[in-house]
Amino acid sequence: MRLTFIVFGTRGDVQPAIALGQALRMRGHQVRILASSHFKPWIERHGLEAAEASVDVQAVMESEGGRDWVEQGTNPIRQMRVMKRLLDQGAWPMMTDAWNACRDAEVIFSSFTSDLYAVSLAEKLHAKHISMPLQPVTIATHSGPATLNAPVPNRASAINYWFGKMLLETGPWGLMGKTVNRFRQEVLGLPPQTREQNLAARQQMLVVHGYSPHVIPHPPDWPRTYHTTGYWFLDESDHWTPAPELLKFLEAGDPPVCLGLGSMTGRDPARITRLMVDAVARSGQRAVLLAGWAGLGGEALPPNIFPLDSAPHAWLYPRMAAVVHHGGAGTTAAGLRAGRPTVIIPHMADQPFWGTRVQALGVGPKPIPRPNLTAENLGEAIRLTATDPGLRQRANALGEKIRAEDGVGRAVEVIEEYLRG
Numbered sequence: 001m002r003l004t005f006i007v008f009g010t011r012g013d014v015q016p017a018i019a020l021g022q023a024l025r026m027r028g029h030q031v032r033i034l035a036s037s038h039f040k041p042w043i044e045r046h047g048l049e050a051a052e053a054s055v056d057v058q059a060v061m062e063s064e065g066g067r068d069w070v071e072q073g074t075n076p077i078r079q080m081r082v083m084k085r086l087l088d089q090g091a092w093p094m095m096t097d098a099w100n101a102c103r104d105a106e107v108i109f110s111s112f113t114s115d116l117y118a119v120s121l122a123e124k125l126h127a128k129h130i131s132m133p134l135q136p137v138t139i140a141t142h143s144g145p146a147t148l149n150a151p152v153p154n155r156a157s158a159i160n161y162w163f164g165k166m167l168l169e170t171g172p173w174g175l176m177g178k179t180v181n182r183f184r185q186e187v188l189g190l191p192p193q194t195r196e197q198n199l200a201a202r203q204q205m206l207v208v209h210g211y212s213p214h215v216i217p218h219p220p221d222w223p224r225t226y227h228t229t230g231y232w233f234l235d236e237s238d239h240w241t242p243a244p245e246l247l248k249f250l251e252a253g254d255p256p257v258c259l260g261l262g263s264m265t266g267r268d269p270a271r272i273t274r275l276m277v278d279a280v281a282r283s284g285q286r287a288v289l290l291a292g293w294a295g296l297g298g299e300a301l302p303p304n305i306f307p308l309d310s311a312p313h314a315w316l317y318p319r320m321a322a323v324v325h326h327g328g329a330g331t332t333a334a335g336l337r338a339g340r341p342t343v344i345i346p347h348m349a350d351q352p353f354w355g356t357r358v359q360a361l362g363v364g365p366k367p368i369p370r371p372n373l374t375a376e377n378l379g380e381a382i383r384l385t386a387t388d389p390g391l392r393q394r395a396n397a398l399g400e401k402i403r404a405e406d407g408v409g410r411a412v413e414v415i416e417e418y419l420r421g
Helices: 011-026 037-045 057-061 064-072 076-102 115-125 158-169 171-188 195-202 244-251 269-283 313-319 329-337 351-360 375-387 389-403 407-420
Strands: 002-007 030-035 107-110 128-131 206-209 226-228 257-259 287-290 305-308 322-325 342-344
Touching (some): 030 076, 076 171, 107 115, 128 407, 158 171, 322 329, 329 342
16 A cells, blocks of 8 residues: 655654654555655665655754744743744645645554644545554543643543643644644645544544553553554664774773753753763763754863764663653653663653653653753763662663564554554
8 A cells, every 4th residue: 555654853753654664665565754854865765755845844943943942842831832833834834745745645644743634634535544653642541651741640630631631632723723724725625624623533543652551551541543552663773883983982981871962952052062061070970972953062072971973872872871862752762772761851842741751660860851951950860870770770671671572563563454444
């Protein structure tokens, strides 16, 4: 069958889709992935078709609006305002790219960034529709662990359910509903939807969650069409060679701590770099500093910190004593699979949720939201994660469970059973 994935997001969003797409291609399906334009060569290197895209997510994150989102995203009210401004500018080209990529699709895959309008594409094309979120964002549940930013995060509660009803089920329509209806009418030739109609359509999707049930237990009150399969890892370390200088640094002492903020841009990366250097000094540890889109480094560093533009997490993280990052879904998954204690510095979106889960699982300390980040609290968090035997033991045990899963294989089973039906 002809499958099209809509995956607008950062590398951590696209990489699992490539892993799942590869597995489905091996089953005889034609797989096309629509992602940010600068990911096109990467997708094609993995043998998948990359749809043409006008949207560049990295450019969006480096814009004034993107930097506002990064720096204000832990405040829910401010986050919604910034997201609304970004979507007012970017939703239409995303929908246009998606329509062009899906015109011949028999099956459309979307996620929380595209579910809202993908239901209209599926309706127009009479295509099957599958949602593949990397976080629990599609439907309300009593479960605290499976509710984003839950009021009662560690147990079941009716409060979580009603919070999910308001935030997860109806909130997205307030951000994009007007644009979706304009697109339905002007491009697809479909009548406008109400919020309730759009929600009903989204609740008909097959939902395949790309994370481990050991990290987020599957709620008993979810529909039978909702599945938790395990993570979808794409290992690229076989095609990457570490620099001799990096190997020399790793061999010169105890395992270091890895610090990076991934795609989280900011207005003053030099200040954040200096803060991290100070924190590492306070912790008494060695460190690897990943530049990423955040642009960390770029200046002389002390000999106990090694600068690195990027590296496959599957190669790097198992060689670390602990990992410090922004809490993106993909980066969090990589750290947990490696069995390493984790410090999360959440900036926006689902990152506070992953910080809460890491703490609840006992594999990391309390998250440090970016607006609260100091050299003092980060240095103490690094010291704790690198030296606490209880954290290390629990992280290692969780990593073993995750490595024993076959998330991609299970997802393919669920998807193909649905397609046969």
